[in-house]
Amino acid sequence: MSKILVIDLDETLTRGGEDRVKPHVREALFSLKKSGWTLILATGRDRRYLMRRDDIEGIFDAWVTESGISVYLPESGIYEYFVDESWRMLVKKLRALPFVEEKENTVAFKSEYLDVIEAEVSKLGIRAVFRDNKGTILLLPEGVNKAFGVREAMKLLKVDGFIAAIGDSEVDLELLELADFKAVVANADPSLMEKADYVAEREDGDGVVEIIRVLSSRVY
Numbered sequence: 001m002s003k004i005l006v007i008d009l010d011e012t013l014t015r016g017g018e019d020r021v022k023p024h025v026r027e028a029l030f031s032l033k034k035s036g037w038t039l040i041l042a043t044g045r046d047r048r049y050l051m052r053r054d055d056i057e058g059i060f061d062a063w064v065t066e067s068g069i070s071v072y073l074p075e076s077g078i079y080e081y082f083v084d085e086s087w088r089m090l091v092k093k094l095r096a097l098p099f100v101e102e103k104e105n106t107v108a109f110k111s112e113y114l115d116v117i118e119a120e121v122s123k124l125g126i127r128a129v130f131r132d133n134k135g136t137i138l139l140l141p142e143g144v145n146k147a148f149g150v151r152e153a154m155k156l157l158k159v160d161g162f163i164a165a166i167g168d169s170e171v172d173l174e175l176l177e178l179a180d181f182k183a184v185v186a187n188a189d190p191s192l193m194e195k196a197d198y199v200a201e202r203e204d205g206d207g208v209v210e211i212i213r214v215l216s217s218r219v220y
Contacts, residue, residue, distance in 0.1 A: 068149030
């Protein structure tokens with residue numbers, strides 16, 4: 001049986017923004033990978049951004065990007081995305097708005113602009129959901145989330161088995177629901193802490209290292 005660890009990036013693996021994965025955190029991840037674990041990064045960031053991050057190079061077997069809209073396998077270069085033409089038309093229209101952050105297959109924006117985006121989505125009759133990641137809203141097709149993306153990544157990797165997941169915010173909720181072992185870092189939203197099997201004493205990357213030690217000490 002395979003063992004799979006899925007980890008969020010911002011405010012889980014790092015402090016967020018342009019903060020990088022610290023050397024001791026990278027070392028813990030590589031150690032877990034060498035012991036046979038499959039590592040999957042699940043983030044709201046898109047592939048283009050992640051390809052510029054040398055701090056995650058070589059660590060993850062798959063990237064679940066844009067919170068489940070797309071999956072990229074760094075070793076093989078395989079890239080799949082899960083949107084149709086009507087979604088692309090919507091995103092193209094929204095990109096013209098000055099307050100949106102453009103991603104490969106969607107947009108993100110601050111919560112104060114939610115009413116404007118909802119109106120535009122409604123005009124086109126697109127079935128979409130809005131996920132709040134600590135004040136930044138990500139637009140997702142209905143039925144798409146990090147858990148969906150992880151399942152697609154596992155198909156591409158041809159792995160199945162025990163899943164551990166580490167997150168910090170609302171957008172990680174379905175990911176935790178998918179996991180057999182649910183863990184959060186100390187700076188996670190209280191709503192996620194309530195659902196976790198393990199709450200780290202430390203924040204961000206240090207919390208991830210703490211959780212990896214717990215995983216390494218158990219038999220699955």
